[in-house]
Amino acid sequence: MCSQFDRALTYITSFTSKKEQPIYNALIGLCWGTGCILGPVIGGGFAVSSATWRWAFYINLPLAGLISPVYLFLLPTHNPKPDIGTMQKLATVDWLGAFLFAGMFAILQVALTFSGSLWKWNEAGPIALWVVFAVFLIAFIVQQGLSIATTPSHRLFPVHFLKSRTMILLYTGTAASSTGLGLGVYYIPIFFQFTKGDSPIKAAVRLLPYICVFVTAVMLSGGLLPVLGRYQPFYIVSGVLIVIGGALMHTVHLETSTTSIYGYEVLMAFGAGMSMQVAYSVAVAIADKIDTLNAVGFINVAQIGSLSIGLSIAGCLYQNLGFDNIKNALASYSFSDTEIRAALGGAHSAILASGDLVLQRLVLGAIAATLRDIWILTIVAGAVALVSGVLMKREKLNLEMTAGG
CATH class of the missing domain: 1.20.1250.20 (MFS general substrate transporter like domains)
Incomplete structure (x- = not known):
């Protein structure tokens, strides 16, 4: 698209x-x-x-x-x-720049999506993703700035526009x-x-x-x-x-x-x-x-x-x-973290489908x-x-x- x-x-x-x-x-x-x-x-x-x-x-x-x-x-x-x-x-074509740019964006999306939801912020997974993202970002900036494996007129990002x-x-x-x-x-x-x-x-x-x-x-x-x-x-x-x-x-x-x-x-x-x-x-x-x-x-x-x-x-x-x-x-209830996260996904979760109107009101x-x-x-x-x-x-x-x- x-x-x-x-x-x-x-x-x-x-x-x-x-x-x-x-x-x-x-x-x-x-x-x-x-x-x-x-x-x-x-x-x-x-x-x-x-x-x-x-x-x-x-x-x-x-x-x-x-x-x-x-x-x-x-x-x-x-x-x-x-x-x-x-x-x-x-x-x-600036193939190296395209690779670094695509990798940078993809890793950022994964890091933002999974940090705090799939993994806790202090776990190895999200930390590794953010470190790799930083590496790709720095590499892209350096590669574009110095025109590595490309030329100033063909580099992916028009750096001169920043002036x-x-x-x-x-x-x-x-x-x-x-x-x-x-x-x-x-x-x-x-x-x-x-x-x-x-x-x-x-x-x-x-x-x-x-x-x-x-x-x-x-x-x-x-x-x-x-x-x-x-x-x-x-x-x-x-x-x-x-x-x-x-x-x-x-x-x-x-x-x-x-x-x-x-x-x-x-x-x-x-x-x-x-x-x-x-x-x-x-x-x-x-x-x-x-x-x-x-x-x-x-x-x-x-x-x-x-x-x-x-x-x-x-x-x-x-x-x-x-x-x-x-x-x-729901602090007074005994729902698991998995059930609570499922409630964020839609009405088909066990919590919202329970039929308890008071409970539903709290969640909504x-x-x-x-x-x-x-x-x-x-x-x-x-x-x-x-x-x-x-x-x-x-x-x-x-x-x-x-x-x-």
Whole structure:
């Protein structure tokens, strides 16, 4: 999925003008939002059917088969270096950098996922993972900085972008809005499934206001950017709305009305949508022509990488804080640690399925308190987006240039 997203943005950058790119980038956001709407509904349908949840993954194979002819025969070709053969192009790839970067991200995800849940923090397993992650991180920084086994023009990470104030702020602003959006997409349905007893399908349907407002904001920002030419306001508005929405979600408890939650999540969604795709057009507009694809990749790392890390951090907090909250709430009961952890996984756990209403109330209250803490990450993300926007240049870009491909 991430590869298709990256390729779509590369095509847009190659075959559209800088004035057209904002609206086309917004259309990518529309497609993403449509997937977020249909995905949970279809996946939830499989989960409660005899097909089981595995078909939520299997279904991608026939769908990919249907779409593949379009990719093969209808999309235009683009070869920026026609005078260089395939083997020569492969030789220029920063394979060592790619290995270190992929390893670093993979190990970080595993460390965040298993620390405190599968292993105690002071056990050998998580300590080893964090040490290996640190080694990969340091090795990647050194390898990129010194261009080891690559060249400055071909290294995986465009280090020279770190000298640009605007590029750095676009990165942090995009990372923040992406994190804020992802936390809502993941944890709003979880809240409804636990506290309202929703089925997977109904919980997914409750996400519709969030996604629809997000898509609307993405399309609005895509239409306004080439007209206004100024990008700073999008990040300021985005940060303010994400902070307000996250702060309101931080107040949600078991008795909070569904209507109120819809209102809170709409603020977060509109805020995230106002800045989610803006950086792609801005980064391409301010980068040198030779760095066009580097600019797209740079923002991709901010958007997709931060989403992955943000959800992993939130998952780590959910497992660790949730365990402590439920254990404290059930201190007078004799449930094992395994049973308490199972309660964090859903209504089918022995504790929640016991039929004891008092017990269920205690557990659900503890889970709601845990989710309130998760929204602190959203507040922080919104604050980062806001600060990034305030520090950006108050410049107006020229988006009247012609297509480059």
